[in-house]
Amino acid sequence: MVTGVGEVLVVGLGSPDRGDDAVGPVVARRVASLGLAGVRVLAHEDPTDLVESMTGASAVVVVDAVWSPGSTPGQLVVLETGDGAAPLPEDAWERTGRGGTHAFGLASAVELARALRRLPPRVVLVGVVASTFEHGAGLSPAVRAAVEPAVATIRAALER
Amino acid sequence: MSHKLRDGGQVMHVGTLARVEGEGAMHIELRDGKVETVQLRIYEPPRFYEAFLRGRAYTEPPDITARICGICPVAYQTSSCWAMEDACGVSVPEAIRLMRRLLYCGEWIESHALHMFLLHTPDFLGYESAIAMAADHPAVVESALRMKKAGNDLMDVVGGRSVHPINVRLGGFYRMPTVAELRAVRPKLERALDEALAAMPLLASFDFPEMEQPYEYLALRSAAGYPIESGDVVTSAGKAFRVQEFTQHIEEQHVEHSNALHATLDGGGPYVVGPLARYTLNYDRLSPLAQETARAAGLGETCRNPFRSLLVRGVELVEAYHEALRIIDGWVDGVPPSVPVPARAGEGFGASEAPRGVLFHRYVIDDAGIIQDAQIVPPTSQNQPSIEADLRTMVEMWTELDDHALSHRCEQAIRNYDPCISCATHFLDLTVDRR
Numbered sequence: 001m002v003t004g005v006g007e008v009l010v011v012g013l014g015s016p017d018r019g020d021d022a023v024g025p026v027v028a029r030r031v032a033s034l035g036l037a038g039v040r041v042l043a044h045e046d047p048t049d050l051v052e053s054m055t056g057a058s059a060v061v062v063v064d065a066v067w068s069p070g071s072t073p074g075q076l077v078v079l080e081t082g083d084g085a086a087p088l089p090e091d092a093w094e095r096t097g098r099g100g101t102h103a104f105g106l107a108s109a110v111e112l113a114r115a116l117r118r119l120p121p122r123v124v125l126v127g128v129v130a131s132t133f134e135h136g137a138g139l140s141p142a143v144r145a146a147v148e149p150a151v152a153t154i155r156a157a158l159e160r
Numbered sequence: 161m162s163h164k165l166r167d168g169g170q171v172m173h174v175g176t177l178a179r180v181e182g183e184g185a186m187h188i189e190l191r192d193g194k195v196e197t198v199q200l201r202i203y204e205p206p207r208f209y210e211a212f213l214r215g216r217a218y219t220e221p222p223d224i225t226a227r228i229c230g231i232c233p234v235a236y237q238t239s240s241c242w243a244m245e246d247a248c249g250v251s252v253p254e255a256i257r258l259m260r261r262l263l264y265c266g267e268w269i270e271s272h273a274l275h276m277f278l279l280h281t282p283d284f285l286g287y288e289s290a291i292a293m294a295a296d297h298p299a300v301v302e303s304a305l306r307m308k309k310a311g312n313d314l315m316d317v318v319g320g321r322s323v324h325p326i327n328v329r330l331g332g333f334y335r336m337p338t339v340a341e342l343r344a345v346r347p348k349l350e351r352a353l354d355e356a357l358a359a360m361p362l363l364a365s366f367d368f369p370e371m372e373q374p375y376e377y378l379a380l381r382s383a384a385g386y387p388i389e390s391g392d393v394v395t396s397a398g399k400a401f402r403v404q405e406f407t408q409h410i411e412e413q414h415v416e417h418s419n420a421l422h423a424t425l426d427g428g429g430p431y432v433v434g435p436l437a438r439y440t441l442n443y444d445r446l447s448p449l450a451q452e453t454a455r456a457a458g459l460g461e462t463c464r465n466p467f468r469s470l471l472v473r474g475v476e477l478v479e480a481y482h483e484a485l486r487i488i489d490g491w492v493d494g495v496p497p498s499v500p501v502p503a504r505a506g507e508g509f510g511a512s513e514a515p516r517g518v519l520f521h522r523y524v525i526d527d528a529g530i531i532q533d534a535q536i537v538p539p540t541s542q543n544q545p546s547i548e549a550d551l552r553t554m555v556e557m558w559t560e561l562d563d564h565a566l567s568h569r570c571e572q573a574i575r576n577y578d579p580c581i582s583c584a585t586h587f588l589d590l591t592v593d594r595r
Binding site for chain 2: 015017018044045046048049051052108111112115116117135136
């Protein structure tokens, strides 16, 4: 388990009603059901709120759908950053499901938190490559199959 | 992408503007410094929902349509409730209207605080993004996050969640928040109101490009209070009609370049909905505090400069905090959370003022309450022709700018409307061929 003064936070990002965009909240709910000690689990649709939620945490794991043409749906993409680490590149995660219009993308939320000196020492971003963001659709089979591997990846990250 | 025209003209095409709230692209053609074509291409979700709603139960639209937009779910819930209650011949009590108004204040606060300080202000302070701005102006951004958070907290206590509230139903709410719960949010709202007032001098000091929109303005207007959750329709040309007559005046047309329908008012030119229209048509309905805030910021009783919409949103943000506090202070426990809304065959109409303008819903249901027809007219499709007209005016003023600067100015022109398409600069991918 990550040690630190603050708590460890796991956040699932995404809309529950936009196809594979729901994978963030679905994975977060699975992690919550494990009842891990010292771990707080949240589901958010708006990455801006992430700046507030991660403040004071010792580590944050964010799980979200990513749009990555050419990659295999269900594939996991793991990025690590944190206070003191290099900023994420400008285009990192810009195509996540919530990187929307008047909303902030995930990368923006992380970099805004860094600029405000609120970024936890360790931030792990777990992306699940999505195949559909259709309104009203559920998870695609490939992404549904990636839920347990994503949970395992988060557990492994929490134990490092 | 961009490509050259055979006769030496110039095509500017801004690719994907966004993903989730709606997708869009911008396409501008210049010939000899003159704008030939301006097309804002928007791919909006409401069309999908209109088809999706047919055959569903009349109780479902508040939950289903709230999914259309992550930023303004309360607008969709409120307009759909008004429309379905209208179809069923039900009027909700004043207390339920007030609680809808309070929930709606939370949405205005969230949306305006985000747009004003994290998306719009960087344009005027000369930053590419709020992230770059935060390094030099951390206090502005910290304050903005607190102001927005007060809206989230209000949505939490009234709506059950800060995004996509779950407490709204036809006829009212599943559960009314208690006086004690509402009072607990009060200190945060008071502090946020103070911060909004304190931020206004900075916003008023910005250098706003001179531009006056000639278009007709359309907004809701009520017997009392600034239009938020309800009202009848008025326009700057002196028209006034009930929401039930909306479709007699507003016509939606397909245009080839976009799958968003273009709306026209009585067959005329572009019309504008949103903060400038609300303010210009309802200045006298603002609280004395908000009017004083407007005067101190240098605003008159009308405002037709789209860049100054930043200040008007600031006035509306003050009004939203003030109004939320007023409703909380007057609230008493024991109000029934909802009234019954039994189904009957009919057609119903509803409208409310989403943060970015009038959102209209119309439903036809049968005796069993099954939806036969649904129509949703969102603010962005109403503003699309005027956004294009603004771009046409501005691009002609700015043809001397280089590609990067021109692209950024066009984004700003679009951002003035806070439309449901991308405002995120890092999504814009522009190349221009010049000859």
